[in-house]
Amino acid sequence: MNVSVVLFTADLRLHDHPPLRAASEADEVVPLFVRDRGVTDAGFAAPNRLAFLADCLHDLDAGLRDRGGRLIMRSGDVVDEVCKVAAETDAGEVHMAGDVSAYAHLREQRLRRALESQGRRLHVHDTVTTAVTPGEVTPASTDHFAVFTPYLRQWSRVPLRDAFAAPRTVRVPDGVGSEKLLSRSGLTGLSEGLASGGETEGRRRMSAWLRSGIAAYEDRHDDLAGDATSRLSPHLHFGTLSPVELVHRARRAGGPGAEAFVRQIAWRDFHRQVLAARPAASTSDYRTKHDRWRSGREAREDTEAWKEGRTGYPVVDAAMRQLRHEGWMHNRGRLLTASFLTKTLYVDWREGARHFLEFLVDGDIANNQMNWQWMAGTGTDSRPNRVLNPVTQGKRYDPDGAYVRRWVPELAEIEGPLVHEPWKLQGLDRAAVGDYPDPIIELPDGLARFKQARGLD
Incomplete structure (x- = not known):
């Protein structure tokens, strides 16, 4: 029997799947997912993404079983595990999707060399992701x-x-061993409102x-x-x-x-x-501004306030609390919070990018890092020194304050646009907001510091 392996990575579906379509031309197919030790060791296996991944794997397995197949799960070094499965089934070819990160390129090169040493071929397919x-x-x-x-x-x-239809049948060779699929149970640190995957x-x-x-x-x-x-x-x-x-x-x-x-x-x-x-852009400035980002105790305290949603700027805090609760954040919130950290607080964009990757279920190196660089002014933005005012932005994109009241319950009783400037409240109205903090920095002060740092003053 002619056997091919399809290695699933960031393409956990049956519909419109070029590698699976190509692999299905063989008599039998091994649908394989490897829980890659390299991803875990690099710190990218965040709890929210692991939970979503577990949903995706179970759903993929169910879809394959509906078509007469099943998902094969292995853990370890991805190259070693793919080569083991290929050898066990005497597969002549391995099909997978292309990817863009430096790690993905290295994985592809290693896998190609290892398979060729066994007399097997690797086919990498574009327009999958x-x-x-x-x-x-x-x-x-x-x-x-x-x-x-x-x-x-x-x-x-x-x-x-x-776009291709999902295959009607998937014939998997008998006797291929599989580990138990990853499960949400036992995972800790999950966002309470995390969405379901699959x-x-x-x-x-x-x-x-x-x-x-x-x-x-x-x-x-x-x-x-x-x-x-x-x-x-x-x-x-x-x-x-x-x-x-x-x-x-x-x-x-x-x-x-x-x-x-x-x-x-x-x-x-x-x-x-x-x-x-430019794979180095995942960790280095794409277009450096030679920033000397703030560091030390004061910067750490400001960064922690930003992470916890306690900056005193309601729309920023609402977005950061949404991130913790859902493992997701509204696109406008992502822009606002990134601008506030990098330009109002003048903290290194990499600090923010790391924090987002700890929680975002859609945490993606290309999108996350390049969007952070765009807002920090070190990326592809043609206006690298733009600063988003959180008060103005809040009034424009949350005019009656419903988003803020949803995520910052301390301000739930404040009606209308004044919810974006609670420090202007007086007397009993100010007392009603409880321990919601005053702004950790005045916006003109943050702007002046940023302009001085960038040589714009």
Whole structure:
């Protein structure tokens, strides 16, 4: 019997899965997921993502069993485990999705060499975790786009491949050993409001979003209280949804909301092509401003207040508390909190990026690090010194304060926009907010310090 292995990584689905489609041309297929020791050792196995991953693996296994197959689970060094499974089943080929991080590139190189030494072949498939392959569109002068708008123009002209249906049957060789699938039970430190994972849930959310949410997206995506974004980012991160399929279906829906949503998928691809070309940007400034970020006790105290949602700026604190509770944060909240940490408090963007990765279920190196750099002014932003005022932003994107009152219960009794400036309350009204803190810094002071540090004063 002709056997192929499909190695699932950040593509935990059956629909529109090019590696699985190619592997299924063999007589039998080994659907394999390796709980990679390298990911755990690097500190990326955060509890929220492990729980979501467990949901995804169980759902993937159920889908495979419905088709006559099952998921094979192994743990350890990914190269060693793939080679063991290939040897056990005498598989001639291994299929997997391409990825952009430095770790993913190294994993691919090691796996290719190891398999070739056994007389086997590795096939790496593009457009599994992106809509357009990183590096497919480039400017004339360099290997990647550093500005989004010209990237978007070329990205939008690329003809996308068709989305594939899920396979009807998956025949797995008899006798292939598998570990017990990862489970949520026993995991600690989970966010109380963490969403459920898995392709079934992802497709349910996608259908609901396309049916009743996408039309208003252009007008409402910054509405903090309205919560009118798709919330599909965790499913894109774990690959339970295909970005190719999402773009096709959004374009079929049509209209300004769909166009705005497709732009967000293009942003995701944009960050991946940046990181693919400049892998050091995951930890180093893409465009350095030679910042001498604050350090020491005072900076640590400010950073802890930011992490705990006790800065005294309600919209910042609301967003940080949403992060802890849900393992997710509204996109406008991400911009506000990142601007506040890096520019108002002048704390290193890497501090914020690490904290986000501790909680975000959609914690993704390309999106997380490059968005943090964008807000810190060390990334691809063409206005690197812009500073978002949390009071102004709060009044604009949470005008009646509903988002703040939802996440900062100390301020629940304050009506209207004054909830964004509780330090202006007097007498009994001020006493009613309890131990909610005064601002840890005056905004003009933070702005002046930032301008001085960047040589803008």
